[in-house]
Amino acid sequence: MTGIGSAPVAAAFAGPAPQPVPADAGRKVLHLAFSSSESGLDPAKVVDLYSRTVTPHIFEALYKYDHLARPVKIKPNLAEAMPEVSPDFRVWTVKVRRGIFFADDPVFNGVKRELVAEDFVYAMKRFYDPANKSPAIGTLLGYGFVGMKALRDDATERKKPFDYDRPVEGLRALDRYTVRFVTEQPRPRLLELLATPDLWGAVAREVVEFYGNEIDAHPVGTGPFRLKQWRRASLIVLERNPHYRDERWDAEPAPDDAEGQAILARLKGRKLPLVDEVQISIILESQPRWLTFLNGRIDALATNSNPLPQEFVGVAMPNGKLAPNLAKRGILGRQNVNADVHLTMFNMEHALVGGYTPEKVALRRAISLGYDVRREIDAFWKGAAVPAQSALVPYTVGYDAAFKCESSDYDPARAKALLDMYGYVDRDGDGWREQPDGSPLLLEMMTQPEQRSRILDELWQKAMNALGLRIKFIVGQWPENLKAARNGKYMVWQFGLSAAAPDGETAVARYVTSEIGSQNYARFRLPAMDRIYERLQALPDGQERRALFDEVKRIGAAYMPLKHRVHRMECELRHPWLVGYKKPIFWQDWWHMVDIDDSKRPAR
Template identity: 60%
Template sequence: MTQPPARRPWTKLAATLQLVCGLMAAAFTGAFSGTAAAQQPVAATAPQKVLRYAFQVAETGFDPAQISDTYSRTITPHIFEAPYQYDPLARPAKVRPLTAAAMPEHSDDYRTWTVKLQPGIYFTDDPAFGGRRRELVAADYVYSFKRFADPAVKSPAWSWMAQFGFVGLEALRERALKNKQPFDYDQPIEGLQALDRYTLRFRMTQPSPRFVTSALTLSDLIGAVAREVVEKYGADIAAHPVGTGPFVLKQWRRSSLIVLERNAAYRDVRYDAEPAADDAEGQALLARLKGRRLPMLDRVEVSIVEENQPRWLSFLQQRADLIELLPPEFVNQALPGGKLAPYLAEQGLQALRSRRSDISLTIFNMDDPIVGGYTPDKVALRRAISLAVDVEAEIRLVLGGQAIPAQSPVPPNTHAYDPGFKSEASDHDPARAMALLDLYGYVDKDGDGWRDLPDGRPLLLEMATQPEQRSRQLDDLWKRYMTAVGLRIDFKPAKWPENLKAARAGKLMMWGVGSMAVAPDSLGIYQRYHGPQSGGQNIARFRLPAMDALYDRMNVMPDGPERQALFDEARKLAVAYMPYKPRVHRIATDLAQPWLIGYKRPLFWQDFWQYLDIDTEVQRQRMKP
């Protein structure tokens, strides 16, 4: 019998996938709005460069002081700008000026930092400016920092901001709270000063050796906001982001579509980077893009596509230019044996894999009467739940092998991450779990087959979850694991932003979240364990004096062996008390269309669209009819 050509099975599979995509396209026409315009050039001589992209979870808004979720914080740094930024290609990470004129000066004790801004940087035009061109000045950063302290803003990041100890800032906040009066933005304070039009000075009550990377590079949070804009739009400020950055918000349909357009008035910023000498990919990107004016894209269209299948099919049908974190169920199909499948390689698709600087965690609300608490029986319950969970199965069955077990909360690519560290956090040992439960009195007292609390009351675990496929898969696994050790568990589905709001208010018992490092320092993850940040970054509301003392010392101590030893102690406490169960560190598999140029997954930061380009000629040639 004549054998078909080796390529034919892949060609047939590709045709089948195209047919499936075509059948589903009608159902998801709205998922990637504006795609017809993206596929057809605006003019023969100047085709639009449009990045089509998808979030898996809906945004919450675009006011830097009022957001904490990754998705909103991916939009804001493309609109607002901090004084400093990370080099897009340098590995390890390297900081360089953005709106600042040079790197900052600091006192010997790291309590005083001085930043000079570049003159001639302007906010995008907005009616709030009364028709005048509005220059960025030092007072704008003073105002932006103060907004976190304003009780009326209700910033979820206030506890993070407070830890820097800006002289006079907390007292200004307390005065507004005590007198029940509006926050006094005009009151000068020593900790946040505009010495002149372009000079900022920060003074803190304690040393802050890593102030640049822990604050001054975060365009998503402390990017400069103009006071006139905030006062004009008031409670609707989240829908009116006005910054100095490379893009402007053009359209927003909540939880559906976000459209950014090139900031036509953006200053002359050129592509430059310092990739390592042995980074062939980075060197090639630099050679291709060096000197190009930013941003290179005309438009970015971000759709919210929660389910994996339509997100993947949209990419296959060329209705998206980049798919980050390829859904696990499609990884083996797209990269069998770790190599790009022939039918995808024939289309010229680019595959990029990297270890994310992240951690997936299960939160235990430490104020909850069932799973919270610090007594041995409560610690035993959380550790038993942890031991009952099979993380390796989650990686295999839900994540498509695209993760490694987490031994502690510390993310990879940060200073205190130790790839050789092993703890019980990743152990799957139902026998030990049941022994712990038995030892501390979590036994079936009423004969219904389920374990009860030591005092005889029913024991029912409640896990917040989301109504999408991956969450349902995880829920099924957790149900199986808890049942195997005699624990009942119910699942409460809601949209992710709703769960976040409830978690911050302390209303959820358990929930699964991810956390991304925003700097090379590992201290950021321990904000989740820092008592004063309860209800903010510390969603578990964990309060342990020993951990707080470690955090406070690590926060002010310069890098070195002594500080590393404190990280080791903090890691032990985190695993022992288990306010969060560390589960996995994700491995990112990203796919890009052949016409997308410049993508390299950032290590810690959220903004990268300004560094991307689209080869419209390659797009025209390869775009399917």
């Protein structure tokens, strides 16, 4: 997940970002910048995009996405082969590769610690442990691993420590190198879960138990990098894992993908990772991040966590084409529609904007109709976005570019008529509408302190003023706003979400009761939607399933707990010395797949 807001910049980054390691140092360093801060480095406790961009380079899953394959392709990673799957899609058996070891750590006392099947069982059980308060628990409960909900409920009801040693049918290590997953209902797309290293990567139990509450600062995985330095909300440095296995660069670009074929020809067979170190600077404000890129101090402005600031889209890529002055410097650029959606959410449990009665639905729909998405695209996104029609995002199953609904409509006259019809009128003549019972009506929207959020605030202010609705902005840092949203302590907020898998099922989770406190930030409750979600999970792909996605879109537009505003058109820029980059669609782990050609860096 990504948001419009971000975390504070530490004093170290108030000025220019750190200089890259000189080329003659003999080490290759990838320099990047995040537009918001991470929340942590423990996979069981994070859900934000920034943390989940770091963790998959430390932890690994059983399966992975091919770096160049389009359409996307999932391949074995820590698994020996593709899983054995029962005909009813309920039993998934995976053989774990032998001879893979965790990064060295003092916990292991100098002994190489081999990866085993039980590490995956333990890692997944950590999400069910109530003590970890995992924001992803709703997702796992939705998969219905046999016995896991009962195990969690037992710990919750008895108020006792979670029993990691209790055997559970749904998550079992059959032997040292075989893990089996059993679900209550068919789960035809479980493979996508098993290919998500930023959440479900293998973890060594002894590491977690040794560091206890400090585990967040001691991520130990089997991945290509390990944590070298971490200054929270300021700097993250990863270094090559010296015990990483002999993994060679390979990929499967489409035959007609000239760029992909060229990357394959240049890098195939080289030992991973290709770089020695990755330095991520947290640079909150857009202008310093833009100038840092122009000065060559970060290698790319690309991907959702490290975007080209919207204020500079028109400068860098006017009309979607790379500016000549940047092209002359060898900078490479392109524009893609993202697999994301930026939305405004209403807390359905809030006394003012929540609820399911006609007048509450009318208020949310009027607010939606009174906001001009096209104006936002011009003023904020500088034309680099397209109106969103639903929760479903481009490139995912269930998305239909031809689908059209009320979500993106701008119709202030209709909005005012709705407000009038349901009793939201100005009773005292002060120019502001009151609630149907005559009590004051004041909208409160959480926001962040930086300039880019203020641009959106102004758009909302003008739109609501035009409707006669007062609105107040509650300013807070991104992590604090995220925490408030998870706990339902807000009225209105807006942020962005990115797809983490090819199926649109996860987008529907934003409406599901069991995901409240996790993906369902709006705290929307509707039994009909819960039933649709259950069917979507169990059905194989096909026409019946596509019809259910359309029903989700209609229900979402009718109740309007979420106003899906835009899909961003990401403008990516990268310097010519960054070799092998291709924008990932659903995954975040790509730092080990790119190289740095220091011969192309300008002299310093």
